[in-house]
Amino acid sequence: MANDPQRFDFTQSVNRLEEINSWFQNEDFNLDEGLQKLREGHGLIKKCRARLKSVENEFVQIKQEFADGTQEETLEVTVTETQKIGVKSAGKKDINPEKIPF
Numbered sequence: 001m002a003n004d005p006q007r008f009d010f011t012q013s014v015n016r017l018e019e020i021n022s023w024f025q026n027e028d029f030n031l032d033e034g035l036q037k038l039r040e041g042h043g044l045i046k047k048c049r050a051r052l053k054s055v056e057n058e059f060v061q062i063k064q065e066f067a068d069g070t071q072e073e074t075l076e077v078t079v080t081e082t083q084k085i086g087v088k089s090a091g092k093k094d095i096n097p098e099k100i101p102f
């Protein structure tokens with residue numbers, strides 16, 4: 001696995017962890033090979049956790065940007081609607097906001 005987070009394949013890593021887990025389910029295994037697989041699994045778990053944290057942070061950031069954008073859109077609509085109430089139509093009287101029934 002490369003150290004580049006963009007090239008890290010999370011799904012492939014989880015599949016490899018499942019393979020390692022299955023290997024340990026056998027009753028007969030080589031101790032040295034088991035230690036090697038344990039180290040490999042530990043490294044994959046650390047990378048998976050780091051990737052999950054990175055994705056979580058990105059998700060929170062996008063969620064916050066969306067919330068901020070929604071507030072800006074709401075403010076823009078409110079200002080626009082307020083401006084429409086005070087607009088003078090050609091040949092008609094100004095609209096009195098206090099006479100609007102809502």
